[in-house]
Amino acid sequence: MGAQPLLKVENLVKHFVVKLGAFGEKGATVYAVDDVSFDIMTGETLSLVGESGCGKSTTGFTLLNLQRATAGKVIFEGENIVALDEKRMRPYRRALQIVFQDPYSTLNPRMTVGEVVGEPILFHKLATKAELPERIARLLADVGLPSRFAQRYPHELSGGQRQRVAIARALACQPKFIVCDEAISALDVSVQAQIINLLLDLQQKYGLTYLFIAHDLAVVRHISDRVGVMYLGRLAELATREQLFSNPLHPYTKALLSAVPEADPELEQTRRRQILTGDVPSPLAPPAGCRFHTRCPIAMDQCRSVVPEWREVVPGHHVACHAVAESVPG
């Protein structure tokens, strides 16, 4: 299967400089994303999972050049897009869309839902003015909203309805690639299923590529071709869905998978999760060596000083851990 990478992410770094102290008198650096490399193949769904605050959204923002990368490259159609200024970025914007984690803060409160969804269609000349109402109605129907919603304002919607407007807006651009940042997290399971089905249909029809950021591992397992696990700004593991769920190699991935709750009260009352002990480090002062060593149940001496190398131990299965043998029986 000669799948071509749509995007090549090379050693991406994003640090934030913040002010601390009651008067903002002290400076500090947040190591949000550090030296992350991976390819996103055309037509695939690559999911990113990991603890809250580990840098998933920042990775999404930075690789679309919505936040300036501190270092590293993202190659799309032969161009390193993270080096482009806003003007030179513009031709790529339509193809590269994002559904934000927090839709309310990104939908213009003074625009109706119809305007929010219709704006990119007109801007990119994807339909004429006369065709527009129909186009908007169809997009809203796709995400399960009646066409009357076009007249409403974002604050007149429930949380899940707003999230679906954000999805409709991204789809309106007829993109090649969408970063879905917790894009279905506010939806009940039935609407969630409807949106997942829609995303999979569009992928089949138009070869869309998704970077899917989510915390619901059952959903991730359902829709992903490959899954990347992040920990404190770094990639810990990246593998195909089968490899990751049936043969997780990184100690953090193993702990994460053991915590997945099941919709079964009896099981839930008695289950034993592998709770990670030890200090949760802050991205303001990430530990030296392997960033997971403060909580890793099998940490060794070298873990405290040497950063584990990012390597492919079986074809397609990447991991960064000193304890994983050079080649693992696949």
Next chain:
Amino acid sequence: MTAPAYNKPLLDVRGLTIEIETRRGPAVIVDGINLTVGKGETVGVVGESGCGKSLTMLSLVRLLPNKIKVRGGTAVFDGRDLLQMSKSELRQVRGGKIGFVFQDPMTSLNPVMRIGDQLCEPLIYHRDMKKADARKRAIELLKLVGIPGPEQRIDAYPHELSGGMRQRVMIAIGLACDPELLIADEPTTALDVTIQAQIVDLVKELRRKLGMSVVWITHDLALIAGLVDRVAVLYAGTVVEDAPVGELFKRPTHPYTRGLLASIPKLSDERASRLSSIGGTPPEPGRRPKGCPFAPRCGLAEPICHEHVPALLSFAEEPRHRVACFVAQRQMMEAA
């Protein structure tokens, strides 16, 4: 698992009706909801997006947006009707005895205020704490909800935090004053499973230590399974099924509840297989059908369903399990 015995409910909502002003006149959004929460009890509220969960909870602390009004019903908390309280009485309760976690952290956190100051505010107002003590407590709260480096993060602005961190700051604010009742609206949508588990353990711990009662709105049925005593299923502004959590998963009865449970992706699913979802969309306020609100989407609907609204009735053998569905009720009668 044995649920504790609840004699007098801490919160007793009866016939709560909420309307919205539209161009075509008032439309009912929430249609006579009944909901009780016992002392120390945790009630999960689930339901389709847009069915009125958030507005129901906002109405209890009287924070409904413009144009949306309570038209009827009572909400007795600790012996007093929240819907009749004066503004100043309400201020005493809100954020004090009743802690609230809003669905949308970005709109309920003040973007130009450091999170530490936002955490200290209720402590100073309701608890008469000195500023320095409030700050100490705020750091402790941030630690409790699992935010690393709380001594530094306390000075951050909301936009400097990740989505899940903002959500946890909201939870910390809701828990700040050791509330008797915590109302949490989708509080963990941005949290990964390990942190979710930590928050669930924290809430369970406070429930044990302080006898706190909890209303937990969520669509995450797996999370609910391990946290709540009882579940209320909402559809189009009414409660259609209400049962102890084990009972609900063992014997889901309302066709909507069954549809919800069938939509959960299983860890064993094939990749990219189509998920089952409930066809159609829920009726909008003002355009609800005459009979059972679920009738237009229900595979079991009979003529009576389009004419009359089913009442919420108890199972004979398990009175705490109640369902509003003609067909289910008939089957119950036949089985009895």
